[in-house]
Amino acid sequence: MLRTERRAVVHEGGKKAIVVALLANSGIFIAKVVGFLITGAASMLAEAVHSLADTGNQALLLLGGRRAERAASAEHPFGYGAERYFWAFIVAMVIFLLGSLFALYEGVHKFLDPHPLEQPAVAIGILGVAILLECWSFKTAITEANRLRGDLGWSQFIKGTKEAELPVVLLEDLGALVGLAVALIAVVLSVVLNDPRWDAIGSIVIGLLLAAIAVVLAGEMKSLLIGEAASEQNISIIQEAIVDSPQVSGLIHMRTMHLGPGEILLAAKIEFRAGLSVEIVSDEINAAEGRIRGALNLKVVSYLEPDLFRRS
Numbered sequence: 001m002l003r004t005e006r007r008a009v010v011h012e013g014g015k016k017a018i019v020v021a022l023l024a025n026s027g028i029f030i031a032k033v034v035g036f037l038i039t040g041a042a043s044m045l046a047e048a049v050h051s052l053a054d055t056g057n058q059a060l061l062l063l064g065g066r067r068a069e070r071a072a073s074a075e076h077p078f079g080y081g082a083e084r085y086f087w088a089f090i091v092a093m094v095i096f097l098l099g100s101l102f103a104l105y106e107g108v109h110k111f112l113d114p115h116p117l118e119q120p121a122v123a124i125g126i127l128g129v130a131i132l133l134e135c136w137s138f139k140t141a142i143t144e145a146n147r148l149r150g151d152l153g154w155s156q157f158i159k160g161t162k163e164a165e166l167p168v169v170l171l172e173d174l175g176a177l178v179g180l181a182v183a184l185i186a187v188v189l190s191v192v193l194n195d196p197r198w199d200a201i202g203s204i205v206i207g208l209l210l211a212a213i214a215v216v217l218a219g220e221m222k223s224l225l226i227g228e229a230a231s232e233q234n235i236s237i238i239q240e241a242i243v244d245s246p247q248v249s250g251l252i253h254m255r256t257m258h259l260g261p262g263e264i265l266l267a268a269k270i271e272f273r274a275g276l277s278v279e280i281v282s283d284e285i286n287a288a289e290g291r292i293r294g295a296l297n298l299k300v301v302s303y304l305e306p307d308l309f310r311r312s
Contacts, residue, residue: 014165015065017141021169022058024137025051025176028130035126039117041190042110043183043202046103047130050179050210053099054172057091061165064088068260078301081260082225084164089221091168096214100207107203114196120187127184134180138173145170159220160231163261168217175213179206230256230264234296238266241291242304247273247284252307263299266292269307281306 032048035041064087072079117123145166149157158167186202189195229235235256242251254268270288272281285304293300 014163017144017169018058018061018165020140021137022055024133025055028133029055031126031130035123039119039123040115041117041123041187041199042106043186043199044123046106046203046206047179047183049102050099053094057094060087060091078259081263084261085221085224088164088168089218089225092214092217092221095210100210100214103203103207103210107200107207111197111200116196117190120191123187127180131180134173134176138177141169141173162258171213171217175209179209182206227257237295238292241295242270242288244291245284249273266300266302269305272306
């Protein structure tokens with residue numbers, strides 16, 4: 001398979017996870033709204049807003065992916081790949097503002113002014129269906145992420161990946177499953193203990209959960225927006241490719257930065273053997289760029305400069 005094809009598979013995998021999550025959350029949102037209208041459960045309303053936020057977030061991720069594929073322009077000569085990170089950052093803000101704060105407000109309000117639940121069996125049934133749909137979405141996201149993470153643990157993958165979409169969908173789905181479990185437990189406790197404040201507590205817990213997810217996502221996307229270096233593995237590959245020539249004496253220094261999930265900017269100063277002609281140095285630089293592109297599963301924008309290593 002060609003490297004360009006492998007890059008396409010990576011983005012298609014993220015897109016598939018987003019589309020499945022969008023379909024699942026749309027259905028879950030409708031079910032939860034109906035459940036809230038019937039039962040009046042605060043945790044059900046909090047979960048409905050959570051699903052609404054997730055549905056909007058998936059739409060934003062699809063928008064970001066599409067806009068990131070635009071060709072480079074005079075104003076943006078390195079392209080629009082970082083738009084994926086921008087929209088993922090907006091997603092984190094939506095989770096916090098629309099999901100977390102509303103759930104906290106609704107939970108505190110219902111705790112101070114509790115009302116008994118109506119037809120709790122309906123709420124339990126709807127939450128059960130929602131859990132099944134969310135499991136479908138989560139399983140799809142895990143399957144697509146496993147194609148990228150290799151031997152990395154999940155926390156390492158989420159912190160280290162340069163993909164914007166998959167970490168967002170993974171954390172959203174995980175948060176949704178935990179939130180649904182909390183809502184289900186809260187409704188059951190409200191019925192068994194005949195105390196509707198448990199439902200309000202469930203809403204508050206969901207709000208805190210969403211706030212935690214938003215903080216993690218915002219931190220990761222902020223780092224990518226500022227500009228992260230290539231992975232240690234890719235840096236080693238680049239270094240080996242540069243010095244893999246008898247005409248190269250050494251690598252003086254090198255800098256890398258991701259312009260998007262599948263593209264990096266590379267700048268390096270290379271020490272060549274003394275006495276080489278300009279033509280040979282130029283050919284060697286072109287050859288080094290070819291070796292780098294051949295070794296990496298990434299698009300590389302490279303600026304390689306010959307220089308002398310001045311030893312003190």
